[in-house]
Amino acid sequence: MAVINTGLLTKGLRSEFFDRLDATPGHYPELATRIPSSSDSETYRWLGTVPKMREWGTGRLARGLRSESYSVENLKYEATIEVDRDEISDDQTGQIRVRIGELAQRAGTHKDFLIAQLLISGESSGYHSYDGVPFFSDSHESGDSGSQDNKLSFSATDPDNPTDAEFKGSLKQALATMLSFRDERDDPMALSATGLVCVVPVPLYFTALEAINATIVENTSNVLQGVARVIAFPWLSDARKWYMFKTDGVVRPFIFQDREPIEFTALAEGSEEAFKREKYLYGVRARYCMAYGYWQFAVRTLFA
Secondary structure (H helix, E strand, C coil), X not given: XXXXXXXXXXXXXXXXXXXXXXXXXXXXXXXXXXXXXXXXXXXXXXXXXXXXXXXXXXXXXXXXXXXXXEEEECEEEEEXXXXXXXXXXXXXXXXXXXXXXXHHHHHHHHHHHHHHHHHHHCCCCCCECCCCCECCCCCECCCCCCCECCEEEECCCCCCCCCHHXXXXXXXXXXXXXXXXECCCCCECCCCCCCEEEEECHHHHHHHHHHHHCCEECCEECCCCCCCEEEECCCCCCCCEXXXXXXXXXXXXXXXXXXXXXXXXXXXXXXXXXXXXXXXXXXXXXXXXXXXXXHHHEEEEEEC
């Protein structure tokens, strides 16, 4: 991680921040393909699939990528806390260090938060995949693929509290649907049931774990045991919706466009703020963007 050294960093707080930042777990590297960015925005035309291998025949047959494309603009993010100089002087309990640790933790989970916002909005107009329709839609179509649907529903006795067996049934449906998706050349997109991750709201977490990891579900052998990993996102508020992703492709369901990494900056001892107002400022800054990647590697299920 980058550090802007103004010469005004309070001793010890810099290492406190980066130690906590490095220790904060994040799921975004598994769910998103990282694309380094060198400008204010990037245009993606390569989200159409590449051709499959063919017999040489009369020679090479070059095929261009399809015209579907979209641009992703890098965004700037920051978080800053203000601390009174007297609080620094009188701090005998390490409370300032705790706040710096919390600042690092918030920064470390921000990219997961952005993915959660893309999930929440993924069925809405304006939150489109590269094919021009919402990321979760029943009308995905590209080239020779035909119309395809990654917005599923599954019947449950109590949609707000599905059983282990009902979650297992919805998992089978989601997996079968994902394996059936075709690219613009009418070839299969997902060639294997590997790299699967289920992202669920907190109320569904233990139900999903039981449905996937239990040996027996309702007196029946669990053929789906261990087929996917389960992640709980606390930002997901609808307990009836969960998501399955395939994460071992070159292009994953999301794109993390990385322009400038997290920086930690302080205006503290000797700064103008400290002299005039007796206030110390500690802040983080970064530039990046989280965007949609392959919708074919993402399925949303609604218990109904």
